Amino acid sequence: MSSIKQFQVTFDCADPERVARFWCEVLGYVAPPPPDGFATWDDHNRSLPAERRGAWFACSDPTGVGPRLYFQRVPEGKVVKNRVHLDVRVGTGLVGEERLAVLEAECTRLVALGAVRVHLMAADDENESCILMQDIEGNEFCLD
Template sequence: MASIRQVQITFDCAEPVRVARFWAEVLGYVAPPPEGFATWDDFDRTWPPEQQGPAYAVCADPSGVGPRLFFQRVPEGKVVKNRVHLDVRVGTGLVGAERLAALEAECARLLPLGAVRGQLLTADEENESCLNMQDVEGNEFCLD
């Protein structure tokens, strides 16, 4: 029998701290600065000016249950649709108008954080409704 392993989900991005703060807010995670630093700005100031702008950031579930999210700066921008995405489960167990209301309420909370609303996929014979969205750097995710 295989042992259970923890999973870290890694995002390539241009601004790791910005994206980490977005996802921390979405998921109720925390995005603490590296150990030994009070803030990300304090950490950033330790680098030469030409290397400032943290190369990575992390956010994690404060309860330790959910996967850690790691954000790494890469030089290239996003050019195609994600092959993997996160489903933010806000409508679990809800159906019909109640589920749509939960999706819309969460969408309304995330838009001021920089999320972009995508297409609403309404329920059919096989699937419940979900709402496609994008984070602050255009990474797709679903409100499910």
């Protein structure tokens, strides 16, 4: 039996390219080049039947370390809390006020990109502080 070496994280969303480009900015990921024969993704999308235009988009870690992110259009909107979410690890190894300063700075950057700050989860006896947020379509994630 072989072990799994790679995985991708898939997001259901209304506007795959918009959400993918948001996450590219958050994580420093890159969008793939358009398919062969097309100068842009818009050119590629115009070549598709209307129902398939903009149906998906993807992005990946330029270093090849992080998982590929795949975004697929679904007809229904988000209605409940995610069962799985991303932890964006910007404060690893930091504690106290130093950690909070880094989290707050990143939160400010992401809010400018369209994210929503939900609330600060303050440090306790077991966990350091983190900030619960939502992406541009309401998917929860944590700044950790």
